[in-house]
Amino acid sequence: MKYINKYLIHILIFIFFTSCSERRPIGRAADARYIEDSSEKGLVNLDKINSQDFTRASNKLLQDLFITGALAKAPNQPAVLHIGEIRNDTQTYFDTDLLIQGMKRDLLASNRVRISTTEGGGGKIADQYAKESRAKINSKDPFAINSPRPYFSLSGKIIEETSRVDKVTQKDFYFLLTLTEINNGTGVWFGRELISKQGRRGAIGF
């Protein structure tokens, strides 16, 4: 019996030292590794928008845009799209290209639009460029026809809302995009994607 117990203790010690050993090759803290783009093993943090959130928001917004068929209504295909101002109204700084760049790639892949990269707008108004373009068209400015004139303009903003009950925090990030048809100055698609995260503190993976 004593012999069996000794044998079992050796097995236990062996399992303890060899199981999962590839995760921590040198010391307890050495566990850095690469993860996939927008992996389910990425960090879930409450305080800011992370890479999964940007990808998810751009994916959902694009799908909504495709379903409405707004891009297919342009008389000349592919229509020229201008990317207007995307305002970051959250508490943390980030470049809004993190949202838009993926959308541009998928929009081009759809063959419905070409994206203007030589024209730019700005200002406090939601879509300053669309406004200026319309002013040029109305005043018959000869410069207005020198470059391919965008048919659509995309603008938007990202808003953050925080709620707390006891120690539980909920962060709501609203991604609001508007597609404007420049010819008549009206919105043809209003996209809204909400990403809500709730918890006491961040976690690894979801």
Added chain:
Amino acid sequence: MKNFIYFSLISFFTIGCNTTNPIHQTTKEDPTDSSLLPELKRVFMDGGLERDVEVVSINQGMANEDLLRIQVNLKNLTKKSMNLNYKIEWMDEDGLVINDSSATWLPVYVRGAEIVAIKSVASSPTVQNFWLKLQRAKR
């Protein structure tokens, strides 16, 4: 002492390193099938989700005139709510996966015995088929 050792051994084998989380995958049996309710091919591992979740059907159609659009009808076969993650990978006519923003894991919450609809639209007109991947969420 003997009982303690046996208990410890069993614990090590049953709960130690419990990181396997098999993925349930579904695709169209025939990539060129353009019917509204295409035949499906399901791939799953034993011990995965096949006992708890069923892909009831997949509806397909077109969005924006030429983009493949699907709706996956997913049923929770249990009484308990569950958190799942899903990912849709789009493939062109050659079976090559398209690199777009759909290829990301997204969470879905399914209540007991509920049927939920997961919707997605391809971003390219060249897309013919897809892989739906399902996984149990971490929490």
